[in-house]
Amino acid sequence: MQTLNTTPGGFLKKNRYTLIVLLILACVAAWMLQERYLSMILDYICIYTIAVTGLDILFGYTGQVSFGQAGFYAIGAYTSTLLSINLGIPPILSILLGAALALLFGILIAFPASRLVKHFLSLLTIAFGQMVYTYIVGAAWLTRGPSGITGIPKVSLFGYTFKGYQSYFWLVLVAVVLVLLMKRNIINSRVGRAFIAVRENPHAAAGMGINVAKYKIMAFGISAFLAGLAGAFYAHMVGFISPDTFTSTQSNMFMTMLLFGGIATISGSLIGAAIITVITELLQSFASAQTLVYAGFILVVLFFLPNGVVGMWDKARAMFLKKRLGKKEVAS
Amino acid sequence: MLLTLVIGALMLGSIYGLVGMGYGLIYKASGLMSLAQGDMLMIGAFLGLTFYKILGLPFIVSLLLVMVIMFALGMFIERVLVTSLLAKGAQTVYVILCTIAISMLLQNGAMFAWGSNVMQFPSIFGVSSVNILGYEILPERLLALGVGIVCMLALHFFMQKSKFGTSMRAAAQDEMAASTLGINVPRTKGAAWGIASMLAGSIGVVVGPIFGVYTAMGSLIGQKAFASAVVGGYGNMYGAIVGGIFFGFVETFVSAYVTSLYKDFISFAILIIVMIFMPTGLFKEQVME
Numbered sequence: 001m002q003t004l005n006t007t008p009g010g011f012l013k014k015n016r017y018t019l020i021v022l023l024i025l026a027c028v029a030a031w032m033l034q035e036r037y038l039s040m041i042l043d044y045i046c047i048y049t050i051a052v053t054g055l056d057i058l059f060g061y062t063g064q065v066s067f068g069q070a071g072f073y074a075i076g077a078y079t080s081t082l083l084s085i086n087l088g089i090p091p092i093l094s095i096l097l098g099a100a101l102a103l104l105f106g107i108l109i110a111f112p113a114s115r116l117v118k119h120f121l122s123l124l125t126i127a128f129g130q131m132v133y134t135y136i137v138g139a140a141w142l143t144r145g146p147s148g149i150t151g152i153p154k155v156s157l158f159g160y161t162f163k164g165y166q167s168y169f170w171l172v173l174v175a176v177v178l179v180l181l182m183k184r185n186i187i188n189s190r191v192g193r194a195f196i197a198v199r200e201n202p203h204a205a206a207g208m209g210i211n212v213a214k215y216k217i218m219a220f221g222i223s224a225f226l227a228g229l230a231g232a233f234y235a236h237m238v239g240f241i242s243p244d245t246f247t248s249t250q251s252n253m254f255m256t257m258l259l260f261g262g263i264a265t266i267s268g269s270l271i272g273a274a275i276i277t278v279i280t281e282l283l284q285s286f287a288s289a290q291t292l293v294y295a296g297f298i299l300v301v302l303f304f305l306p307n308g309v310v311g312m313w314d315k316a317r318a319m320f321l322k323k324r325l326g327k328k329e330v331a332s
Numbered sequence: 333m334l335l336t337l338v339i340g341a342l343m344l345g346s347i348y349g350l351v352g353m354g355y356g357l358i359y360k361a362s363g364l365m366s367l368a369q370g371d372m373l374m375i376g377a378f379l380g381l382t383f384y385k386i387l388g389l390p391f392i393v394s395l396l397l398v399m400v401i402m403f404a405l406g407m408f409i410e411r412v413l414v415t416s417l418l419a420k421g422a423q424t425v426y427v428i429l430c431t432i433a434i435s436m437l438l439q440n441g442a443m444f445a446w447g448s449n450v451m452q453f454p455s456i457f458g459v460s461s462v463n464i465l466g467y468e469i470l471p472e473r474l475l476a477l478g479v480g481i482v483c484m485l486a487l488h489f490f491m492q493k494s495k496f497g498t499s500m501r502a503a504a505q506d507e508m509a510a511s512t513l514g515i516n517v518p519r520t521k522g523a524a525w526g527i528a529s530m531l532a533g534s535i536g537v538v539v540g541p542i543f544g545v546y547t548a549m550g551s552l553i554g555q556k557a558f559a560s561a562v563v564g565g566y567g568n569m570y571g572a573i574v575g576g577i578f579f580g581f582v583e584t585f586v587s588a589y590v591t592s593l594y595k596d597f598i599s600f601a602i603l604i605i606v607m608i609f610m611p612t613g614l615f616k617e618q619v620m621e
Contacts (some may be wrong), residue, residue, distance in 0.1 A: 295436035
């Protein structure tokens with residue numbers, strides 16, 4: 001498979017579709033950045049991509065399911081908010097601390113979870129998400145309860161404050177690029193291959209000397225970290241958080257995005273997050289039907305698009321290539 | 333005070349237990365999990381409200397009608413959606429996701445059909461309270477407790493004594509052996525899902541007058557019910573009842589004597605602790621990989 005791309009021309013030729021798509025994306029993003037509302041959508045896409053990437057490492061690559069990502073998302077958001085408001089820690093640092101606390105909780109949950117089969121893992125993660133939700137509703141002395149927290153400080157870096165949605169986009173874009181690069185490097189490394197081995201057959205993986213529990217915990221930790229990171233970015237973008245954001249609907253939305261984009265792919269989480277976010281925004285006037293739309297998406301993916309949009313794209317390309325090859329054979 | 337609390341706890345326990353029994357039935361019969369049971373309860377409550385209040389049918393007729401409809405709905409979900417999903421070679425996680433999608437559809441569908449406000453279920457008996465040992469108790473609470481006990485006993489005798497119940501147990505134990513003996517295994521699976529949603533729906537009708545009827549009423553009850561099923565030993569019908577009563581007491585007494593803010597938090601914490609230290613539950617059901 002591996003070919004050496006020593007010349008720039010070879011690199012360009014091999015990756016020409018990716019480059020064209022990136023160019024188009026850059027143009028669309030540049031157009032969207034002109035307006036405040038459209039740049040907010042871009043910000044949301046980036047934030048959701050981070051969270052969904054984490055879920056993909058857990059579910060797509062390691063085969064462990066989580067229906068409680070909203071819990072980690074909430075931990076990241078609330079930790080960063082409270083640290084920056086109450087202790088005056090600069091947001092850029094508190095975001096990382098929020099993600100770190102989510103990581104800690106992820107590892108804590110992963111210890112028992114790594115021993116459970118899928119059904120019970122689903123239950124455990126749902127219960128965890130519910131626990132976090134009921135806590136932030138109940139602990140009014142800390143989280144101000146159902147009314148939420150306002151006036152969350154904006155992120156500033158080297159004296160520059162990311163005030164608007166437009167400037168915030170650059171911050172989250174950098175984060176997304178870093179996260180996606182990290183994902184690619186993890187997947188192509190020894191750790192990533194261990195994840196896939198655990199997904200395919202945990203017993204065989206253990207037989208090959210892979211410490212299954214360790215890699216399951218690692219995958220849980222990474223997914224929790226990324227969900228927490230996304231939550232923290234969300235809090236500092238919107239400037240207001242309340243428990244309503246962190247219900248199980250949010251967890252299900254991450255799952256929908258992942259499945260719709262396509263599991264176990266690099267670009268799937270980005271594509272899923274982008275499409276679902278845009279559709280949700282387009283249907284803003286039918287907000288009451290939002291969960292209906294998610295449910296519809298889940299069912300469509302389950303019954304008709306088992307590998308998501310990326311899978312459909314790959315299939316279409318394979319068919320196209322086959323047709324072209326067939327024509328060549330006929331001609332010769 | 334104490335007696336009122338105990339009756340409240342038993343009532344909650346029978347609600348959680350009955351819905352939890354549905355989880356156990358489904359798990360035993362098909363090895364799968366449905367997360368839509370709570371919403372089945374909600375749909376049952378709305379249907380009961382429609383029959384009883386809007387169409388003016390007698391209560392017992394509405395209850396029976398709801399049971400028939402819910403059985404058909406549960407059977408439909410298994411026979412049509414879940415089976416075709418499994419035929420595509422989907423993993424069990426996808427079936428869980430499918431039931432999550434169904435629960436979203438049911439909740440949002442109910443919102444479109446009946447609106448998003450809390451609807452009052454009219455009182456069934458016409459009296460506001462009955463007097464037991466000098467305590468005033470809402471008769472609907474006793475009804476919920478009674479319906480719970482009747483349903484549990486009926487299910488017990490159906491599973492143990494009737495021919496179809498026996499074939500359901502046989503199919504749950506060993507599908508292949510059962511099918512070589514001429515048992516229609518797909519039908520027993522469908523019936524298990526049907527009975528599970530019938531139980532949830534019928535309990536929905538009786539909790540309607542107590543909690544009020546609204547679209548989100550099922551989700552929390554459904555999650556507590558699976559907590560009960562896990563604590564009792566997932567897949568064990570009787571364990572679910574014990575677990576349900578356990579959570580009924582925990583919740584009632586925690587909110588009465590400690591704090592009502594954190595009662596759900598404590599319930600979920602107990603669930604997680606049980607899953608970590610005692611995943612086989614009280615009745616030692618096999619759940620580990």
